[in-house]
Amino acid sequence: MTNTDNIELDSDILVEKDVVEGVGLLTLNRPQKRNAISPEMYRQFNDVMRDHQINPNVNAIMIVSNGEVFCAGGDLNMISHAKSGDIDANELDLDFFTPGVVTKPIICGVNGACVGEGVAMMLASDLVICDQSSRFRLPEIGFGIPPVDIPLLGARKVNPIFMLDLLLTGEWKDANWAEKVGLVNEIVSDEELRGATFRLAKKIASAPREI
Numbered sequence: 001m002t003n004t005d006n007i008e009l010d011s012d013i014l015v016e017k018d019v020v021e022g023v024g025l026l027t028l029n030r031p032q033k034r035n036a037i038s039p040e041m042y043r044q045f046n047d048v049m050r051d052h053q054i055n056p057n058v059n060a061i062m063i064v065s066n067g068e069v070f071c072a073g074g075d076l077n078m079i080s081h082a083k084s085g086d087i088d089a090n091e092l093d094l095d096f097f098t099p100g101v102v103t104k105p106i107i108c109g110v111n112g113a114c115v116g117e118g119v120a121m122m123l124a125s126d127l128v129i130c131d132q133s134s135r136f137r138l139p140e141i142g143f144g145i146p147p148v149d150i151p152l153l154g155a156r157k158v159n160p161i162f163m164l165d166l167l168l169t170g171e172w173k174d175a176n177w178a179e180k181v182g183l184v185n186e187i188v189s190d191e192e193l194r195g196a197t198f199r200l201a202k203k204i205a206s207a208p209r210e211i
Contacts, residue, residue: 019055028064035070046096059105060205069114094121107126112133123156129185131187137170138167
């Protein structure tokens, strides 16, 4: 599915230069930092999503990650600088959280730990597959950070009692819990995750767009 001759490797976000069977791929690529989102990653992520949105050959978008962790949330140094005013917090946002910015189906494949902003990516996606080792957590309450996007994104997918459980306790939840409450659509083995996510994205991308 992925040809390393065909992707930008010098980036915290990988994007295939050619579309694979109608699927535009976006890969979080900062495994040495557990794919924690940095200011540069926000910019790269938004650029890739805009490119996929306007590319007529992309019919579905797939979000995955490299490494053992899907996303450890926002980079802690970035959060500290944002709280002190050294970084403009308004620039630390993923555009596709806003309805209508990206209108193509988004399929997210989650492996391992998924924290904070990673959970928000899932909630903003249309379909989510996770592996059996996935764990989910919203730790914002422990940092005194009021989550803004996550409650709004969660309201369209997850029963409020389960979202409040995530938001107010900051506790880890496993893959079975996530499937039970509707946070994910399907659980697959760790080895199958990327292939299963791509097959679902390809199936959706192959559907006719005009009648």
